[in-house]
Amino acid sequence: xxxxxxxxxxxxxxxxxxxxxxxxxxxxxxxxxxxxxxxxxxxxxxxxxxxxxxxxxxxxxxxxxxxxxxxxxxxxxxxxxxxxxxxxxxxxxxxxxxxxxxxxxxxxxxxxxxxxxxxxxxxxxxxxxxxxxxxxxxxxxxxxxxxxxxxxxxxxxxxxxxxxxxxxxxxxxxxxxxxxxxxxxxxxxxxxxxxxxxxxxxxxxxxxxxxxxxxxxxxxxxxxxxxxxxxxxxxxxxxxxxxxxxxxxxxxxxx
Amino acid sequence: xxxxxxxxxxxxxxxxxxxxxxxxxxxxxxxxxxxxxxxxxxxxxxxxxxxxxxxxxxxxxxxxxxxxxxxxxxxxxxxxxxxxxxxxxxxxxxxxxxxxxxxxxxxxxxxxxxxxxxxxxxxxxxxxxxxxxxxxxxxxxxxxxxxxxxxxxxxxxxxxxxxxxxxxxxxxxxxxxxxxxxxxxxxxxxxxxxxxxxxxxxxxxxxxxxxxxxxxxxxxxxxxxxxxxxxxxxxxxxxxxxx
Numbered sequence: 145x146x147x148x149x150x151x152x153x154x155x156x157x158x159x160x161x162x163x164x165x166x167x168x169x170x171x172x173x174x175x176x177x178x179x180x181x182x183x184x185x186x187x188x189x190x191x192x193x194x195x196x197x198x199x200x201x202x203x204x205x206x207x208x209x210x211x212x213x214x215x216x217x218x219x220x221x222x223x224x225x226x227x228x229x230x231x232x233x234x235x236x237x238x239x240x241x242x243x244x245x246x247x248x249x250x251x252x253x254x255x256x257x258x259x260x261x262x263x264x265x266x267x268x269x270x271x272x273x274x275x276x277x278x279x280x281x282x283x284x285x286x287x288x289x290x291x292x293x294x295x296x297x298x299x300x301x302x303x304x305x306x307x308x309x310x311x312x313x314x315x316x317x318x319x320x321x322x323x324x325x326x327x328x329x330x331x332x333x334x335x336x337x338x339x340x341x342x343x344x345x346x347x348x349x350x351x352x353x354x355x356x357x358x359x360x361x362x363x364x365x366x367x368x369x370x371x372x373x374x375x376x377x378x379x380x381x382x383x384x385x386x387x388x389x390x391x392x393x394x395x396x397x398x399x
Numbered sequence: 400x401x402x403x404x405x406x407x408x409x410x411x412x413x414x415x416x417x418x419x420x421x422x423x424x425x426x427x428x429x430x431x432x433x434x435x436x437x438x439x440x441x442x443x444x445x446x447x448x449x450x451x452x453x454x455x456x457x458x459x460x461x462x463x464x465x466x467x468x469x470x471x472x473x474x475x476x477x478x479x480x481x482x483x484x485x486x487x488x489x490x491x492x493x494x495x496x497x498x499x500x501x502x503x504x505x506x507x508x509x510x511x512x513x514x515x516x517x518x519x520x521x522x523x524x525x526x527x528x529x530x531x532x533x534x535x536x537x538x539x540x541x542x543x544x545x546x547x548x549x550x551x552x553x554x555x556x557x558x559x560x561x562x563x564x565x566x567x568x569x570x571x572x573x574x575x576x577x578x579x580x581x582x583x584x585x586x587x588x589x590x591x592x593x594x595x596x597x598x599x600x601x602x603x604x605x606x607x608x609x610x611x612x613x614x615x616x617x618x619x620x621x622x623x624x625x626x627x628x629x630x631x632x633x634x635x636x637x638x639x640x641x642x
Binding site for chain 1 (some may be wrong): 410415
């Protein structure tokens with residue numbers, strides 16, 4: 145069976161065109177990615193973001209059948225919008241349906257920054273003000289302060305994918321402050337993955353992204369070392385000696 | 400170059416990896432799922448109820464083409480059923496659409512063959528429906544053999560050697576081509592080798608679906624490594640010499 149080493153069940157907002165592509169791009173031999181779509185509109189209004197919580201349950205039922213080793217709820221704002229308790233609720237609901245551990249992008253964002261010990265960060269998003277405020281609150285609840293936030297300020301979530309990697313590179317470089325210990329690029333629709341290495345080299349500090357942090361937590365949950373060496377330090381760390389590779393998964397019938 | 404929207408049965412674990420591996424740089428894949436556990440007529444009919452909703456999800460990602468990447472569900476009600484499903488998808492989304500069964504027939508015509516043998520993962524009942532769909536479409540099926548699997552997850556666990564063995568078993572001298580049916584069955588890895596050994600084209604439902612999607616997107620000459628059909632996407636059947 146494909147995915148004999150690890151099968152990722154990826155739930156993406158229906159309008160998302162970036163995350164499946166980036167997840168497949170980094171998937172090593174023996175790991176497969178299977179997607180289902182979360183119903184919703186293309187505008188990241190509060191109503192739409194809240195609606196994703198309920199809609200994700202249907203997508204989880206669809207993906208449960210491939211017997212995933214981990215389920216990824218691939219939307220940053222759709223997992224931080226109503227705060228940490230809401231995010232936990234999403235995780236519990238989806239794991240209940242799929243029988244697999246759930247990673248959400250917002251959870252992965254917090255976990256990756258906490259793992260690095262970063263308490264002051266700069267953030268780049270494509271979001272409008274109300275959503276940016278909620279992101280800051282979410283990180284604050286995890287003991288992380290947003291020093292500076294730069295935004296592309298676009299409500300249309302489909303259009304977030306049209307922002308080019310070099311624009312993301314420039315935006316990060318433009319807004320980052322010496323005070324920030326790390327930078328996080330939010331939104332799984334932003335094509336940040338391919339410029340993370342360049343940014344980390346040019347800025348001399350960690351730069352993480354939504355897709356990257358989600359992948360990091362997913363591979364960690366699967367106990368799979370993906371050996372992804374060109375998408376930033378966070379993913380490279382999965383391949384360092386001594387990285388925790390707690391292979392928790394039981395051997396499948398088909399092995 | 401383009402975005403392919405793929406509708407897969409929820410229990411299919413094969414078609415996404417096989418599409419991804421074969422797609423040229425610049426073409427991306429976006430998937431939505433239709434609920435299906437068993438390859439039986441009842442389950443399949445229920446699955447199709449979800450077709451329009453899931454097609455709209457794909458359309459919201461502004462895909463260029465929507466492919467119903469499922470074989471049995473697109474031939475289940477015989478000739479014309481695939482067209483009916485295409486009509487539903489197109490009406491719901493305004494996007495161009497195709498199905499695996501449609502692609503299969505087009506591929507067979509494109510290769511300019513009419514007498515084939517059929518190997519599938521299905522049980523006799525579904526295999527008989529496959530056979531009559533092919534024959535109603537003007538293809539002579541000289542022989543048909545199936546592995547008899549009904550549970551779709553079990554199909555996903557079958558190794559590619561099962562497709563290789565069945566193809567060799569069902570092949571006859573008078574067959575002009577071999578058809579391998581079921582998008583959850585790993586066929587892509589054995590097509591090239593079978594063609595070299597048997598000296599005739601091998602058409603798998605996954606390969607034909609990729610071929611049809613790339614033709615609709617246009618501008619792609621070919622993809623090497625997966626048989627004659629994909630090697631030379633735009634070539635007309637007759638001129639494409641079988642190598």
